Amino acid sequence: MTFEAFAGQTLAGVSLGMVWFLIAAGLSIIFGTLKILNLAHGSLYMLGSFCCYQVTVSLAHVAGNFWIGVLVAPIVVALVGGVIEVFLLRPIYKAEMIYQYILTFALVLIIGEACKMIWGVGYHSVQVPWPFQGSIGVFGLSFPSYNFFLIAMGPLVFIGLRTLINKTDLGRNIRAVTENREMANALGTNVPRVYTGVFMLGAWLAGLAGSLWPPVSVVALGSDMAVVIDCFIIVVIGGLGSLAGAFVGAIILGLTTAFGLYLIPKLAVAFGFILMIIILLIRPYGLMGEPE
Amino acid sequence: MANGMNRISWLGTSPRNAFMLAGLVALLVLLPLFLGQSWLSITTEMLILALAASSLNIMLGYTGMVSFGPAGIYAVGAYTTGVFMEKLGIGIVPAVLAAPVMAGIIGFLVGWICVRRSAVYFALLTLAFSQIIWTVVFQWYSVTGGDDGLVSVPVPDFFFEITNCYYFMLAVVSVCLFIIWKIVNSPFGMTLQAIRENPNRVEFIGVNVKHYQLASFVISSVFLGIAGSMHCVFSGSAFPDYAYWVKSADMLVICLLGGIYNFFGPLVGTVVYTVLTKVISEYTMHWHLVLGGIIVLIILAMRKGVVGTLANYWANRKSAAA
Numbered sequence: 001m002t003f004e005a006f007a008g009q010t011l012a013g014v015s016l017g018m019v020w021f022l023i024a025a026g027l028s029i030i031f032g033t034l035k036i037l038n039l040a041h042g043s044l045y046m047l048g049s050f051c052c053y054q055v056t057v058s059l060a061h062v063a064g065n066f067w068i069g070v071l072v073a074p075i076v077v078a079l080v081g082g083v084i085e086v087f088l089l090r091p092i093y094k095a096e097m098i099y100q101y102i103l104t105f106a107l108v109l110i111i112g113e114a115c116k117m118i119w120g121v122g123y124h125s126v127q128v129p130w131p132f133q134g135s136i137g138v139f140g141l142s143f144p145s146y147n148f149f150l151i152a153m154g155p156l157v158f159i160g161l162r163t164l165i166n167k168t169d170l171g172r173n174i175r176a177v178t179e180n181r182e183m184a185n186a187l188g189t190n191v192p193r194v195y196t197g198v199f200m201l202g203a204w205l206a207g208l209a210g211s212l213w214p215p216v217s218v219v220a221l222g223s224d225m226a227v228v229i230d231c232f233i234i235v236v237i238g239g240l241g242s243l244a245g246a247f248v249g250a251i252i253l254g255l256t257t258a259f260g261l262y263l264i265p266k267l268a269v270a271f272g273f274i275l276m277i278i279i280l281l282i283r284p285y286g287l288m289g290e291p292e
Numbered sequence: 293m294a295n296g297m298n299r300i301s302w303l304g305t306s307p308r309n310a311f312m313l314a315g316l317v318a319l320l321v322l323l324p325l326f327l328g329q330s331w332l333s334i335t336t337e338m339l340i341l342a343l344a345a346s347s348l349n350i351m352l353g354y355t356g357m358v359s360f361g362p363a364g365i366y367a368v369g370a371y372t373t374g375v376f377m378e379k380l381g382i383g384i385v386p387a388v389l390a391a392p393v394m395a396g397i398i399g400f401l402v403g404w405i406c407v408r409r410s411a412v413y414f415a416l417l418t419l420a421f422s423q424i425i426w427t428v429v430f431q432w433y434s435v436t437g438g439d440d441g442l443v444s445v446p447v448p449d450f451f452f453e454i455t456n457c458y459y460f461m462l463a464v465v466s467v468c469l470f471i472i473w474k475i476v477n478s479p480f481g482m483t484l485q486a487i488r489e490n491p492n493r494v495e496f497i498g499v500n501v502k503h504y505q506l507a508s509f510v511i512s513s514v515f516l517g518i519a520g521s522m523h524c525v526f527s528g529s530a531f532p533d534y535a536y537w538v539k540s541a542d543m544l545v546i547c548l549l550g551g552i553y554n555f556f557g558p559l560v561g562t563v564v565y566t567v568l569t570k571v572i573s574e575y576t577m578h579w580h581l582v583l584g585g586i587i588v589l590i591i592l593a594m595r596k597g598v599v600g601t602l603a604n605y606w607a608n609r610k611s612a613a614a
Contacts, residue, residue, distance in 0.1 A: 098358050103591045109584035270427040273420040
């Protein structure tokens with residue numbers, strides 16, 4: 001493997017990992033607080049992609065249309081998430097796990113089909129936005145600058161979330177509810193509102209990832225399950241409910257996927273799963289998770 | 293949690309229930325007289341699907357293990373029969389018999405790792421393994437035919453006549469279901485149900501819970517393998533889709549539709565699911581939307597599934613009359 005290929009795969013892997021991190025972080029926070037494994041998280045990501053694409057098309061002649069999409073799409077997805085939490089998830093928190101799985105699976109079907117009805121089955125593309133069309137030279141090699149932007153987004157969101165959870169009132173409430181729901185409720189925390197807030201935050205992150213990824217790839221149906229399965233691997237590697245775990249897991253899986261695709265493209269899909277199985281066997285609660 | 297125990301033996305051995313069962317069997321035997329070719333073919337497929345769902349329910353409903361990967365094992369059964377016949381030229385009898393053995397072996401290896409973890413982690417591990425099986429099937433062109441699948445499995449002419457095929461499947465599925473019925477109602481099956489209700493207490497009275505869960509996983513795998521093998525014989529083909537997560541989700545939804553705390557739940561679920569998808573897809577292209585809506589409604593309003601809800605209704609009526 002040449003140095004050029006090595007650097008290229010590393011860059012691709014980390015930028016993919018950072019986008020995954022945004023989704024996995026939401027998945028992990030929702031699981032940590034609501035104790036629900038949201039199978040439809042990938043669908044929220046896909047919805048974000050389509051919404052952002054829609055904005056770029058509708059405002060084709062407006063300068064900075066992509067950035068308007070990045071602003072609007074996650075908010076739309078967060079609102080959809082809020083509706084889902086209030087009307088569908090609230091009645092089943094006390095039900096057994098299987099019902100929660102199947103309900104969120106039904107949402108995968110509904111959101112997927114809705115996207116198909118609105119945007120059709122074709123591939124859509126989104127232009128790489130200003131000011132990131134160019135390349136940046138590193139060690140005499142040149143790489144697309146948009147990838148560097150994506151890589152910067154990861155730590156930015158990570159620090160933002162850490163600050164939100166550790167320093168703000170909302171974060172204090174989230175931690176209280178995660179720690180002990182009944183006690184927080186008894187002490188006057190509005191638990192249902194925190195649940196809705198956390199779910200909307202997770203949905204917003206998925207929507208943000210969905211808006212940012214299309215310039216590198218395409219907007220198409222089917223990305224929902226592909227993404228959510230990758231994010232499951234990430235949160236399991238890192239430890240369910242751990243933000244730092246999601247960050248580390250995302251980078252590990254991103255690199256594994258990028259190098260796997262380069263070295264043994266045929267089995268690249270299986271690498272992530274094999275990694276997850278190995279980690280589960282040697283560290284049952286993930287790299288950063290804590291035993292329940 | 294404690295809502296399953298008393299209801300699982302519903303349709304026990306009272307004369308009325310035995311009469312109902314005899315009626316059902318008679319109906320299934322006479323069915324080819326009334327149904328056209330295409331509906332008979334759909335019914336045959338339903339029988340196979342019902343066996344697969346019942347196999348899954350040994351884990352899901354009886355042992356309380358939520359598996360996301362039954363399709364992987366199902367595909368192992370289908371591909372074992374398919375590869376043996378098409379690539380190795382082995383006769384149908386050993387090829388079919390090899391399927392449950394292979395599925396049992398793979399089920400043991402996968403289960404051995406999966407039962408070490410519980411709840412969410414168990415579910416995700418099973419999903420991971422089924423995706424690995426899917427990848428192997430998809431990529432191993434020389435053996436599995438890759439994404440083209442196996443399309444010319446040399447099934448004997450006997451099975452080309454759909455009525456023959458139907459009776460054969462009816463016999464196989466009935467025998468398998470009878471064995472499953474015997475297993476889940478044996479002391480072993482009772483232990484599985486106790487594990488579902490409270491694994492800690494069962495562990496405390498000296499039962500090795502992990503061993504029982506692994507046994508449940510392997511038994512479930514063996515029957516899933518038979519179901520997969522039967523589908524290969526029925527269609528003369530095998531495709532990577534068999535191992536895909538969508539197929540697992542189908543099976544889970546079927547169990548849930550019918551009701552997971554009842555032996556007959558997956559059977560009723562299969563009928564309801566198949567008819568629903570056929571009917572809905574005739575009216576609209578967007579049947580996923582309708583199906584998703586129906587699943588949401590069931591979970592919000594009818595959580596015990598069709599059979600569970602009816603059983604409750606009858607139980608209430610009986611106690612009201614008494």
